[in-house]
Amino acid sequence: MLAQDLETRVIALEFEYLEPKTMSELLSILDKYRDDAKLLAGGTDLVVGLKKGFVKCKYVVSLKHLKKELSYIISEKDKIRIGASTTLKEIEGSQLIKDKFQALYEAVKDIGSPMIRNIATIGGNICNASPAADGVVSLLAFDANLKVVNSSGERLIPIDKFFLGPGKTVLKPNEILTEIQIPLPPENAKSKFLSIKRTGISVSTACAAVHLQLKASTINYIRICLGAVAPTPIRAYKTEEYLTGKELSVKNVDEALKILEGEVSPITDVRGTAEYRRYATKGLVRKIIKMLGGV
Numbered sequence: 001m002l003a004q005d006l007e008t009r010v011i012a013l014e015f016e017y018l019e020p021k022t023m024s025e026l027l028s029i030l031d032k033y034r035d036d037a038k039l040l041a042g043g044t045d046l047v048v049g050l051k052k053g054f055v056k057c058k059y060v061v062s063l064k065h066l067k068k069e070l071s072y073i074i075s076e077k078d079k080i081r082i083g084a085s086t087t088l089k090e091i092e093g094s095q096l097i098k099d100k101f102q103a104l105y106e107a108v109k110d111i112g113s114p115m116i117r118n119i120a121t122i123g124g125n126i127c128n129a130s131p132a133a134d135g136v137v138s139l140l141a142f143d144a145n146l147k148v149v150n151s152s153g154e155r156l157i158p159i160d161k162f163f164l165g166p167g168k169t170v171l172k173p174n175e176i177l178t179e180i181q182i183p184l185p186p187e188n189a190k191s192k193f194l195s196i197k198r199t200g201i202s203v204s205t206a207c208a209a210v211h212l213q214l215k216a217s218t219i220n221y222i223r224i225c226l227g228a229v230a231p232t233p234i235r236a237y238k239t240e241e242y243l244t245g246k247e248l249s250v251k252n253v254d255e256a257l258k259i260l261e262g263e264v265s266p267i268t269d270v271r272g273t274a275e276y277r278r279y280a281t282k283g284l285v286r287k288i289i290k291m292l293g294g295v
């Protein structure tokens with residue numbers, strides 16, 4: 001029997017558990033152990049991976065003593081900054097997020113269950129790099145930037161350049177994601193996130209976020225972002241490009257959805273067939289555009 005088939009509470013792996021007290025201690029640990037170390041935030045992905053044998057490491061490095069440094073939602077003139085260890089519950093509870101970043105609010109409020117959202121973090125949702133990560137799909141719709149840090153400095157990575165494939169990102173072994181920066185949305189823009197899940201606490205079979213700004217009935221700005229239909233969460237760039245500058249009409253949306261079909265590459269797995277995902281994704285995007293734009 002394979003480890004992943006076992007329903008067990010036991011982690012059948014020996015590792016050392018470390019609890020750095022400061023950021024510089026954490027960065028030294030990452031410099032020293034690199035690929036042998038795994039960061040532990042809420043653990044709702046990592047611990048499942050360790051139990052099922054998908055994830056292997058020699059050191060589990062807890063972020064629990066860095067909560068103060070890594071957990072905040074700060075509003076600035078042109079952007080908001082969210083600390084990587086901010087929990088989904090904290091994001092769900094932020095009136096600022098609910099008012100300005102509706103799709104992010106809608107994405108996080110349905111992740112897992114209240115118990116999961118109480119400990120799961122937005123940084124974990126991003127760095128786990130699941131193609132179905134609801135939080136990531138919504139952050140793509142807001143052109144978020146990710147601040148990553150190592151012992152020699154920091155860099156800012158646009159979120160659409162962060163993912164390389166399932167479970168793979170551009171993060172170097174000695175880097176940590178510390179902050180998500182989201183520019184304030186354009187004036188009068190609206191956004192929405194919808195997903196299809198097998199049960200209330202299941203991972204999405206398909207999900208979509210759209211961020212739309214209309215000038216009269218013309219689409220001035222649009223982001224169409226999709227989850228669980230490609231090796232990473234994606235933006236439907238060609239569909240966005242087709243719609244930008246066009247009138248928001250049923251005919252144009254129909255045409256756009258034909259383009260969108262060519263931008264997805266879903267697989268068949270336990271959550272749904274590729275054919276279903278392709279069909280459902282078009283339905284989600286059509287529904288969101290209708291809810292946001294009335295057409």
Ligand SMILES: Cc1cc2nc3c(=O)[nH]c(=O)nc-3n(C[C@H](O)[C@H](O)[C@H](O)COP(=O)(O)OP(=O)(O)OC[C@H]3O[C@@H](n4cnc5c(N)ncnc54)[C@H](O)[C@@H]3O)c2cc1C
Pocket residue numbers: 038039040041042043044045046047048084085088110111112113116119120121122123124125126127128132133134135171175176177178201202203204
């Ligand atoms: C029952 C259940 C239901 C779920 N439902 C959903 C769902 O509906 N939608 C959804 O998107 N997800 C879902 N998830 C997945 C999970 O809860 C989320 O992805 C969550 O946000 C992960 O956050 P975490 O803090 O628990 O991450 P962890 O498990 O602690 O970490 C995840 C990965 O990210 C790395 N990491 C964490 N923080 C950092 C950091 N700051 N810098 C660099 N690397 C870091 C870790 O090393 C690990 O590889 C579900 C999980 C469970 C168990």
